[in-house]
Amino acid sequence: MLDTILIIGCGNMGGAMLAGWLAGGIAPSRFTVVDPVLAEAPRGVTLLRELPKGARFDVVMLGVKPQMLAEVAPTIAPLIGSDTTLLSILAGAELATLATLFPAAGARVRIMPNLSAAIGRSPIALATQAIDADRQAEVTALMDPLGTPEWIPEDQFDVVTALAGSGPAFVYRFIDALAAGAAALGLDAGQAQRLALATVEGASLLAAASEHSPGELARRVASPGGTTQAGLDVLDADSALARLAQDTLKAAADRNAEMAKATRA
Numbered sequence: 255m256l257d258t259i260l261i262i263g264c265g266n267m268g269g270a271m272l273a274g275w276l277a278g279g280i281a282p283s284r285f286t287v288v289d290p291v292l293a294e295a296p297r298g299v300t301l302l303r304e305l306p307k308g309a310r311f312d313v314v315m316l317g318v319k320p321q322m323l324a325e326v327a328p329t330i331a332p333l334i335g336s337d338t339t340l341l342s343i344l345a346g347a348e349l350a351t352l353a354t355l356f357p358a359a360g361a362r363v364r365i366m367p368n369l370s371a372a373i374g375r376s377p378i379a380l381a382t383q384a385i386d387a388d389r390q391a392e393v394t395a396l397m398d399p400l401g402t403p404e405w406i407p408e409d410q411f412d413v414v415t416a417l418a419g420s421g422p423a424f425v426y427r428f429i430d431a432l433a434a435g436a437a438a439l440g441l442d443a444g445q446a447q448r449l450a451l452a453t454v455e456g457a458s459l460l461a462a463a464s465e466h467s468p469g470e471l472a473r474r475v476a477s478p479g480g481t482t483q484a485g486l487d488v489l490d491a492d493s494a495l496a497r498l499a500q501d502t503l504k505a506a507a508d509r510n511a512e513m514a515k516a517t518r519a
């Protein structure tokens with residue numbers, strides 16, 4: 255059973271996952287958080303400034319920056335035994351690196367969530383090696399309150415990190431760009447921001463609920479020879495948006511691969 259959970263590094267992403275778990279009804283008493291700067295933990299969650307000595311947890315989740323891994327791993331390793339499931343959300347920290355740094359762990363799972371975990375709406379990519387089916391099912395169940403867990407081969411982590419981990423930032427840029435474009439055409443800036451956000455929220459919810467693909471939905475918005483088609487023609491000219499999206503994802507995926515190299519133990 256994955257009852258007790260130690261989160262090491264509870265910043266933006268670790269904090270979002272903790273919020274999602276608590277909102278999903280998991281008892282706060284199951285969580286212990288180690289973080290040097292977190293002002294306070296949610297009610298019922300134990301907050302420590304340093305790693306606990308001699309304690310054992312069913313799950314240890316690494317939530318520090320990837321650049322910290324080599325420094326903190328030797329102090330974390332004594333907490334980890336064959337009964338521990340090690341989870342890592344560190345971009346670029348490969349399973350082989352985790353195996354070198356935490357050889358005693360009963361299971362090691364690499365995870366790529368995003369900040370929407372806080373509201374239970376994150377894609378959650380997971381990769382592992384040599385895990386027994388029961389423990390794998392327990393990890394999946396632990397991720398369920400955070401969104402949509404999917405086990406994937408580890409060699410897809412660079413692109414999945416770019417798409418699903420970094421992706422919210424790209425969407426936020428697009429919302430800002432829509433709002434700035436509308437403001438430049440004369441709309442009040444605050445109103446433009448509200449309308450852009452509501453448009454993206456509604457479009458995204460509809461696409462998620464619809465039997466139709468996003469491409470088909472775009473076709474349904476665009477009346478022949480109308481307003482939308484005039485705008486789509488700009489996005490589609492020379493595949494401008496498609497190329498920009500691919501270049502954006504490639505830059506993020508390449509950086510993830512570089513970080514994996516730098517983090518290799």
Ligand SMILES: NC(=O)C1=CN([C@@H]2O[C@H](COP(=O)(O)OP(=O)(O)OC[C@H]3O[C@@H](n4cnc5c(N)ncnc54)[C@H](OP(=O)(O)O)[C@@H]3O)[C@@H](O)[C@H]2O)C=CC1
Nearest residue numbers: 263264265266267288289291317318319320343344345419
């Ligand atoms: N942000 C995101 O959307 C996503 C992030 N990730 C991954 O999540 C990890 C964390 O990123 P993010 O949350 O953005 O980063 P943050 O800097 O917000 O969080 C990391 C936290 O760990 C703390 N910390 C530093 N050293 C230790 C230590 N020795 N023991 C315990 N805690 C420590 C940091 O404190 P201090 O500030 O003092 O260093 C900070 O509070 C990264 O590895 C990243 O790749 C993955 C997916 C998405």
Ligand SMILES: O=C(O)[C@@H]1CCC=N1
Nearest residue numbers: 345415416419420421
């Ligand atoms: O930017 C980063 O490196 C992390 C990984 C994915 C999202 N944030």
